[in-house]
Amino acid sequence: MTARPPSPMSRQPVEESAAGEPVVAAKVDRSRCVGAGFCVATAPEDFELDDDGRSRPLRTEAPGSAAEGLVEAADLCPVEAITVFHARTGHRLAP
Numbered sequence: 001m002t003a004r005p006p007s008p009m010s011r012q013p014v015e016e017s018a019a020g021e022p023v024v025a026a027k028v029d030r031s032r033c034v035g036a037g038f039c040v041a042t043a044p045e046d047f048e049l050d051d052d053g054r055s056r057p058l059r060t061e062a063p064g065s066a067a068e069g070l071v072e073a074a075d076l077c078p079v080e081a082i083t084v085f086h087a088r089t090g091h092r093l094a095p
């Protein structure tokens with residue numbers, strides 16, 4: 001399987017809030033997840049495989065410093081089950 005190149009959207013920087021508040025978030029469409037596990041390998045602090053073998057986010061919001069890993073996980077997901085977005089604006093960052 002070949003990973004897709006990062007989308008242009010994923011190259012946009014995510015600013016850290018001045019107070020270090022959460023600024024990014026990720027959702028997993030579990031109906032699409034095939035349990036490939038790339039997200040867990042890429043961002044183990046943000047995803048885990050549950051008893052069904054499907055991914056789920058470990059936190060509802062994350063600091064901007066987590067954005068790179070979240071975006072990479074979304075870009076690597078073979079079925080585009082992961083969506084990463086700005087927690088406040090809802091602006092989609094990946095895929």
Ligand code: SF4
Nearest residue numbers: 033034036037039077
């Ligand atoms: S990379 Fe995609 S398909 Fe694989 S476990 Fe994560 S969400 Fe599911």
